[in-house]
Amino acid sequence: MKARIFVTLKGGVLDPQGRAIQHALEGLGFAGVNDVRAGKLIELDLADGTSDDDIDAMCRKLLANTVIENYRIEKVA
Amino acid sequence: MKSAVIVFPGSNCDRDLAVAFEAATGAKPTMVWHRDTDLPDDIDLIGVPGGFSYGDYLRSGAMAARSPVMQAVARAADRGAFVLGICNGFQVLTESGLLPGALLRNAGGHFVCRDVALTVENAQSAFTSRYVAGEAIRFPVAHHDGNYFADEATLDRLEGEGRVALRYAESVNGSARNIAGILNDAGNVLGMMPHPERVIEPAHGATDGQRLFQGIVAGLMARA
Numbered sequence A: 001m002k003a004r005i006f007v008t009l010k011g012g013v014l015d016p017q018g019r020a021i022q023h024a025l026e027g028l029g030f031a032g033v034n035d036v037r038a039g040k041l042i043e044l045d046l047a048d049g050t051s052d053d054d055i056d057a058m059c060r061k062l063l064a065n066t067v068i069e070n071y072r073i074e075k076v077a
Numbered sequence B: 001m002k003s004a005v006i007v008f009p010g011s012n013c014d015r016d017l018a019v020a021f022e023a024a025t026g027a028k029p030t031m032v033w034h035r036d037t038d039l040p041d042d043i044d045l046i047g048v049p050g051g052f053s054y055g056d057y058l059r060s061g062a063m064a065a066r067s068p069v070m071q072a073v074a075r076a077a078d079r080g081a082f083v084l085g086i087c088n089g090f091q092v093l094t095e096s097g098l099l100p101g102a103l104l105r106n107a108g109g110h111f112v113c114r115d116v117a118l119t120v121e122n123a124q125s126a127f128t129s130r131y132v133a134g135e136a137i138r139f140p141v142a143h144h145d146g147n148y149f150a151d152e153a154t155l156d157r158l159e160g161e162g163r164v165a166l167r168y169a170e171s172v173n174g175s176a177r178n179i180a181g182i183l184n185d186a187g188n189v190l191g192m193m194p195h196p197e198r199v200i201e202p203a204h205g206a207t208d209g210q211r212l213f214q215g216i217v218a219g220l221m222a223r224a
Helices: A016-027 A051-065 B014-025 B068-079 B088-095 B151-159 B208-223
Strands: A001-010 A042-045 A068-077 B005-006 B028-032 B045-046 B083-088 B103-104 B112-120 B136-143 B148-150 B164-168 B181-184 B189-194
Touching: A001 A051, A016 B112, A051 A068, B005 B014, B005 B068, B014 B045, B045 B068, B045 B088, B068 B083, B068 B112, B083 B088, B083 B208, B088 B103, B088 B189, B148 B181, B151 B181, B164 B189
Parallel strands: B005 B028, B005 B045, B045 B083, B083 B189
Antiparallel strands: A001 A042, A001 A068, B103 B148, B112 B136, B112 B164, B164 B181, B181 B189
16 A cells, blocks of 8 residues: 655745745746745555554654644555 | 763764863763663753754654654653753754744755854843843854744744743844744753854854853752
């Protein structure tokens, strides 16, 4: 079983990396890029039967810092 | 007076911190490896040094905060031992929950490595007792992730409880309310981005950091 964890910065949290990417896109001549937010994708290869609670605990305890980040779990069959 | 300096893979200010502890306490600190699960029961002072623990993987300080030794540091802090986290050590303390908030990438996106002007906000803590409230001092900084963040309610609480120990007196990294260092609610844990251990001898070019370590020692003596 695989799970994909998407970790993103919360709304009010400044993202200098996203801003740098936005400027680089503008530099390449792409118009209309209003904002860029960069996040992380973490892929987990899990033993079958790993519970949703366990995956959620992994996110809360290590993969995301919930002071500044949100996470979303996507299970892949 | 017993002190210890925690060493993670990737720590690089551990030796400087040990020198500062020894100069202030008169005894060599124990260097404690991140895999150790215990600290001496009667430990008085623990340093969490700067560097790039675990290569800053995942988030700065995230892996170190979950290492076995940090459980022992949390227990010692609970017992009242003084804990000083500098730079990466501050990141480790926020990641481990010993201090509130988080340290984000610097607002300008650049690594900042220079001396910065600071204001001592609270001179009541042991760490800052040898300074005067409002005093202007200079410590070096060297970090990429020093932009202190916490929600408004937490920031208000920190300010209201006098837990902002040090503030930048110039624009450095985008920190909320220019916060450079904060205390826990009991006042025995200090996390700060600037490096006091790099300004403790005339040969360093400045000695503003010396009094921080002397203050800790005075605080410990007052307890004994």
